[in-house]
Amino acid sequence: MHRDDDQAFVVLGRAGGGISAAVLDIDGAERERLTLAEADLGEWVRAFERAHSPRWVWNDTPRWYAALLGSGVRVSRCHDLRLSHAILRDSTLTPGFVAHGDATAGSPTDWDCPPFTGEDAPAPALFDLDGAAAAAGPAIGTDECLDEFRRQRDAVSRSADSGRLRLLIAAEAAGALIAVELQAAGLPWDVGEHRRILDEVLGERPASGGAPRRMEDAARRVREALGDPTVNLDSQQKLLRSLHRAGILVTSTSRWELAEYRHPAIEPLLEYKKLSRLLTANGWAWLTEWVRDGRFRPTYVPAGVVTGRWASAGGGALQIPRQLRTAVRADPGWRLVVADVAQLEPRVLAAMSGDAALADAARGADLYAGIVAAGAVPSRAEAKVAMLGAMYGATTGASGLLVPRLRRTFPRAMALVDDAARTGEQGGVVSTWLGRTSPPPSARWRDAQSRAGDAEASGADESRARRWARDRGRFTRNFVVQGTAAEWASAWLADLRGRLAALPAVAPARTAPRSGPVFADRAHLAFFLHDEVMVHTPQEHADEVAEAVQQAAAAAGRLLFGGFPIDFPLEVRVSADAGKD
């Protein structure tokens, strides 16, 4: 795992009819340029990685790394130009960073584009997008990539806080690698258990293709109670009218509002909605479409959310209902180590604001109990609702009422989110701990604000401007906390990935081949969701993995917040394997 400074970076891109690799030293000076046939890329990367462990620089991680992983080649580090570009373009730490070849700052370039998903181009055309690159994704020529890489390095080194930006960019790149690896390894999914749940909850699936038995049954009871034998329960408008005719004067068909009424139609209707959700979101069709060979392989989209959180595409990976969690099951002889962080966002808020009182309250496993102990509010339930209200910007109701009490007890933490809200309301931008900056307000938003200031502004103009200002304030208030929590989570994942890679492989007889060539013989990440990870591991390494997950959390805390005394306690569970129940 040594690295020599003469081969610190390799920029990969297209040139001529093949692929060219620019080898750079630690100062970014080019030492060598190689031309490779596409078919030789995997073997060359494997050898170069083993010899030099460089940071691989490429336009867009999924475009390159999915194919490499598929041929069994893993890399330890990369620099994702597209993701870094998005950070540097908006960050207030790099005000001079303007898109390449772009006369007017802010107008989109090749680098401002969604990630490659494999869907906009057939697999054989993976590296075959020469001239069409702009439409389908970021620039792909080696020279263009090298150019952009140097501009990004310059911008970071000139920045007011290059240390934080380097951390952010490295964490983002690690996340990009991990996202591809998560999809390649997949989440072990027990199809039999999933089907058992469907049969039990929904009832048997009729051969004719109609709704399953229990759903039909619930629907029939609703129609009877409403005296409306044909009403379509899936049509919000028709259902609403039918409810009104039956004297149920709801203003929506949401479950929380329906639950407030007493009528024989309510119970079966709530039942119908619950079953219908399971059927349409995660029913038999979902299983057929998304689970192959015992693995659920969604596409993860790092920084797919403005705050830097990950999004997902396909299969609703980030919305797997708790109801189905028992279908997530390790291969025989393997275990799933499932870890989640307790109250990540308020802990991050304590650290980034340097609020020692909130950090004290966060000592131990339950931050909300600590808030009660600090005397801010009487009960845990109130502590939770107040803290969420403070981070989301609640102004009314129980939550809004409690927030001022937090302000008295934790003035520094509350000042940070209140300042972020004020800045947003005034049209400004805010930044996370590591320097990801929120997008500026839209032209529509600014127009609305300036129109409200005109002498002839109507009352409607003014109230709309105020409402939009408050909406934006709640967005920026939450941005700083949610975004910094995402940074912590990326650091956690990245550190954990390194620790897992250091664990030994298992013997061929003990492998999990469905996890793919790179991960079949070792512990690997299998799922990630904001503040939760799952690691699929040979059973004999489960204890070490559990320990690694803990150590990675502690390391992430130190990496972001140095010596500031803040805990990130995890709940860690080790599952049984498919052989037990």
Add this chain to the structure above:
DNA sequence: GGAAGGTGCGCG
């Protein structure tokens, strides 16, 4: 027949 918007609900 498809795009766009609304509604509702799953996750954090």
Add this chain to the structure above:
DNA sequence: AAAGCGCGCACCTTCC
């Protein structure tokens, strides 16, 4: 119709 942030997806309706 959430009060109070961020998403993705399915379904219905409207419009072209």
